[in-house]
Amino acid sequence: MSNWKTISSKIVYKNSRFNIREDKIIRPDGQDGIFYVMDRASVVIMVPITKDNEIYLIRINRYTTKKTHWELPAGSSDNQDELKAAKRELEEETGLTSSDWVKSGELEVAPGMTGQIAHVFVAKNVELTKDNEQIEENIDKMQKFTFKKVLEMIESDEIVNGPSISSIMLAGLKLKLIK
Numbered sequence: 001m002s003n004w005k006t007i008s009s010k011i012v013y014k015n016s017r018f019n020i021r022e023d024k025i026i027r028p029d030g031q032d033g034i035f036y037v038m039d040r041a042s043v044v045i046m047v048p049i050t051k052d053n054e055i056y057l058i059r060i061n062r063y064t065t066k067k068t069h070w071e072l073p074a075g076s077s078d079n080q081d082e083l084k085a086a087k088r089e090l091e092e093e094t095g096l097t098s099s100d101w102v103k104s105g106e107l108e109v110a111p112g113m114t115g116q117i118a119h120v121f122v123a124k125n126v127e128l129t130k131d132n133e134q135i136e137e138n139i140d141k142m143q144k145f146t147f148k149k150v151l152e153m154i155e156s157d158e159i160v161n162g163p164s165i166s167s168i169m170l171a172g173l174k175l176k177l178i179k
Contacts, residue, residue: 004028012036017076038114044086045074045118045163047104047171048096048126055150055168056096056126057159059141068140070153072164074118082119090123094142098123104170107163120167122174147177 005026013020019039027033048056061068073096075089083101090096104120145153150168153159159168172178 007032036113038116040076040114040116041079042077042082042117042119043074043109043163044077044082044089045072045107045120045167046086046090046123047072047120047167048090048094048098048123049171049175050144051125053175053177054144054146055171056094056142056144057150057164058093058139059143061138061140063138069161070159070164071161072167074163077119083121086119086121086123090126091129093139095129096123096126097129098126100124102174104167104174107166107170109163118163118167120170122171147172 007024007026009021009023011019012022017040021037021039023035023037025033025035050056056073057070058073059068059070073090073093075085075093077085083103086101087097090098100123102122102124104122107118107120109116109118150159151172154165154168159165169178
Protein backbone atom coordinates (compact mmCIF):
# COMPACT_ATOMS: atom_id res chain seq x y z
CA MET A 1 0.00 0.00 0.00
CA SER A 2 1.31 3.47 -0.86
CA ASN A 3 1.69 6.36 1.53
CA TRP A 4 -0.56 9.32 2.27
CA LYS A 5 0.23 12.47 0.27
CA THR A 6 -0.44 16.00 1.53
CA ILE A 7 -1.50 18.40 -1.24
CA SER A 8 -2.03 21.48 0.93
CA SER A 9 -2.25 22.41 4.58
CA LYS A 10 -3.64 25.45 6.39
CA ILE A 11 -4.34 26.42 10.00
CA VAL A 12 -8.11 26.97 10.40
CA TYR A 13 -8.09 27.59 14.16
CA LYS A 14 -5.38 28.53 16.63
CA ASN A 15 -5.17 29.28 20.34
CA SER A 16 -2.47 29.10 23.01
CA ARG A 17 -2.99 25.33 23.56
CA PHE A 18 -3.44 23.88 20.05
CA ASN A 19 -3.97 24.43 16.31
CA ILE A 20 -6.53 22.82 14.04
CA ARG A 21 -5.11 22.17 10.59
CA GLU A 22 -7.03 21.35 7.41
CA ASP A 23 -5.01 19.08 5.14
CA LYS A 24 -6.07 18.26 1.60
CA ILE A 25 -4.67 14.81 0.94
CA ILE A 26 -4.52 11.89 -1.40
CA ARG A 27 -5.27 8.66 0.44
CA PRO A 28 -3.15 5.52 -0.02
CA ASP A 29 -5.90 4.17 -2.31
CA GLY A 30 -5.55 7.24 -4.61
CA GLN A 31 -8.76 8.99 -3.48
CA ASP A 32 -8.80 12.69 -2.59
CA GLY A 33 -9.74 13.65 0.94
CA ILE A 34 -9.60 16.23 3.69
CA PHE A 35 -8.27 15.64 7.18
CA TYR A 36 -8.62 17.96 10.16
CA VAL A 37 -5.67 17.51 12.47
CA MET A 38 -5.14 18.89 15.97
CA ASP A 39 -1.54 19.93 16.61
CA ARG A 40 -0.62 19.98 20.30
CA ALA A 41 2.53 19.86 22.39
CA SER A 42 3.44 16.43 23.69
CA VAL A 43 2.04 15.40 27.05
CA VAL A 44 3.55 13.62 30.02
CA ILE A 45 1.83 10.93 32.05
CA MET A 46 3.24 9.99 35.43
CA VAL A 47 2.80 6.68 37.24
CA PRO A 48 3.63 7.59 40.86
CA ILE A 49 4.61 4.44 42.76
CA THR A 50 5.46 4.14 46.46
CA LYS A 51 8.27 2.00 47.86
CA ASP A 52 5.57 -0.66 48.50
CA ASN A 53 4.51 -0.62 44.81
CA GLU A 54 1.27 1.23 45.48
CA ILE A 55 0.08 3.61 42.76
CA TYR A 56 -1.26 7.08 43.46
CA LEU A 57 -4.28 8.04 41.37
CA ILE A 58 -6.18 11.30 41.20
CA ARG A 59 -9.95 11.59 40.97
CA ILE A 60 -10.85 14.25 38.45
CA ASN A 61 -14.04 15.68 37.01
CA ARG A 62 -13.73 16.17 33.25
CA TYR A 63 -15.73 18.87 31.50
CA THR A 64 -15.68 16.99 28.19
CA THR A 65 -17.31 13.83 29.57
CA LYS A 66 -19.18 15.43 32.50
CA LYS A 67 -17.94 12.51 34.63
CA THR A 68 -15.58 11.97 37.53
CA HIS A 69 -13.09 9.10 37.28
CA TRP A 70 -9.75 7.92 38.63
CA GLU A 71 -6.74 8.72 36.44
CA LEU A 72 -3.01 9.10 36.55
CA PRO A 73 -1.63 12.62 36.85
CA ALA A 74 -0.74 14.05 33.44
CA GLY A 75 -0.17 17.35 31.72
CA SER A 76 1.35 19.26 28.86
CA SER A 77 5.08 19.20 28.31
CA ASP A 78 4.77 22.89 27.39
CA ASN A 79 7.42 22.07 24.76
CA GLN A 80 10.11 21.57 27.40
CA ASP A 81 12.17 18.49 28.23
CA GLU A 82 9.66 15.72 28.97
CA LEU A 83 11.28 14.51 32.20
CA LYS A 84 11.48 18.08 33.53
CA ALA A 85 7.81 18.56 32.59
CA ALA A 86 6.85 15.26 34.27
CA LYS A 87 8.54 16.27 37.53
CA ARG A 88 6.83 19.68 37.43
CA GLU A 89 3.38 18.30 36.60
CA LEU A 90 3.54 15.57 39.25
CA GLU A 91 4.37 18.03 42.01
CA GLU A 92 1.84 20.62 40.80
CA GLU A 93 -1.04 18.17 40.56
CA THR A 94 -0.32 15.93 43.53
CA GLY A 95 2.38 17.35 45.79
CA LEU A 96 4.39 14.17 45.12
CA THR A 97 8.10 14.15 44.29
CA SER A 98 10.61 11.50 43.38
CA SER A 99 14.31 11.31 42.68
CA ASP A 100 13.96 7.93 40.92
CA TRP A 101 12.39 8.24 37.46
CA VAL A 102 12.13 5.65 34.67
CA LYS A 103 10.71 6.31 31.21
CA SER A 104 8.23 3.52 30.43
CA GLY A 105 7.48 4.40 26.83
CA GLU A 106 5.48 6.59 24.49
CA LEU A 107 1.84 6.49 23.41
CA GLU A 108 0.01 7.95 20.43
CA VAL A 109 -2.77 9.82 22.22
CA ALA A 110 -5.51 9.80 19.57
CA PRO A 111 -3.93 9.00 16.18
CA GLY A 112 -7.22 9.45 14.32
CA MET A 113 -7.18 13.19 15.04
CA THR A 114 -3.74 14.22 16.33
CA GLY A 115 -0.09 13.28 16.10
CA GLN A 116 0.33 14.14 19.79
CA ILE A 117 2.64 11.85 21.75
CA ALA A 118 2.39 11.03 25.46
CA HIS A 119 5.66 10.33 27.25
CA VAL A 120 5.07 7.90 30.12
CA PHE A 121 7.26 8.07 33.21
CA VAL A 122 7.30 6.00 36.38
CA ALA A 123 8.12 8.03 39.48
CA LYS A 124 9.42 5.43 41.93
CA ASN A 125 9.53 5.78 45.72
CA VAL A 126 7.37 8.91 45.65
CA GLU A 127 7.08 11.13 48.69
CA LEU A 128 4.28 13.53 49.57
CA THR A 129 5.65 17.04 50.10
CA LYS A 130 2.48 19.14 50.10
CA ASP A 131 -1.21 19.01 49.24
CA ASN A 132 -2.57 19.19 45.72
CA GLU A 133 -2.76 22.85 44.71
CA GLN A 134 -4.50 22.37 41.35
CA ILE A 135 -8.09 23.10 42.34
CA GLU A 136 -8.73 24.56 38.88
CA GLU A 137 -7.87 21.18 37.39
CA ASN A 138 -10.98 19.74 39.11
CA ILE A 139 -8.95 17.18 41.04
CA ASP A 140 -10.98 16.43 44.14
CA LYS A 141 -9.05 13.53 45.66
CA MET A 142 -5.77 11.65 45.54
CA GLN A 143 -5.38 8.12 46.88
CA LYS A 144 -2.93 5.25 46.67
CA PHE A 145 -3.96 1.75 45.62
CA THR A 146 -2.23 -1.60 45.32
CA PHE A 147 -1.34 -2.60 41.78
CA LYS A 148 -3.82 -5.47 42.05
CA LYS A 149 -6.59 -3.05 43.06
CA VAL A 150 -5.76 -0.74 40.14
CA LEU A 151 -6.11 -3.67 37.72
CA GLU A 152 -9.49 -4.51 39.32
CA MET A 153 -10.53 -0.85 38.90
CA ILE A 154 -9.66 -1.06 35.20
CA GLU A 155 -11.66 -4.26 34.86
CA SER A 156 -14.70 -2.77 36.66
CA ASP A 157 -14.63 0.50 34.65
CA GLU A 158 -13.64 2.67 37.61
CA ILE A 159 -10.63 3.65 35.48
CA VAL A 160 -11.69 4.35 31.88
CA ASN A 161 -9.11 6.92 30.76
CA GLY A 162 -7.28 5.26 27.86
CA PRO A 163 -3.88 6.93 28.37
CA SER A 164 -4.01 6.06 32.10
CA ILE A 165 -4.83 2.41 31.38
CA SER A 166 -2.06 2.17 28.78
CA SER A 167 0.44 3.87 31.08
CA ILE A 168 -0.44 1.60 34.01
CA MET A 169 0.10 -1.44 31.78
CA LEU A 170 3.43 -0.08 30.48
CA ALA A 171 4.60 0.58 34.04
CA GLY A 172 3.45 -2.84 35.17
CA LEU A 173 5.40 -4.51 32.38
CA LYS A 174 8.49 -2.33 32.90
CA LEU A 175 8.55 -2.99 36.67
CA LYS A 176 7.62 -6.68 36.30
CA LEU A 177 4.37 -6.17 38.26
CA ILE A 178 2.47 -7.92 35.44
CA LYS A 179 3.43 -11.49 34.72
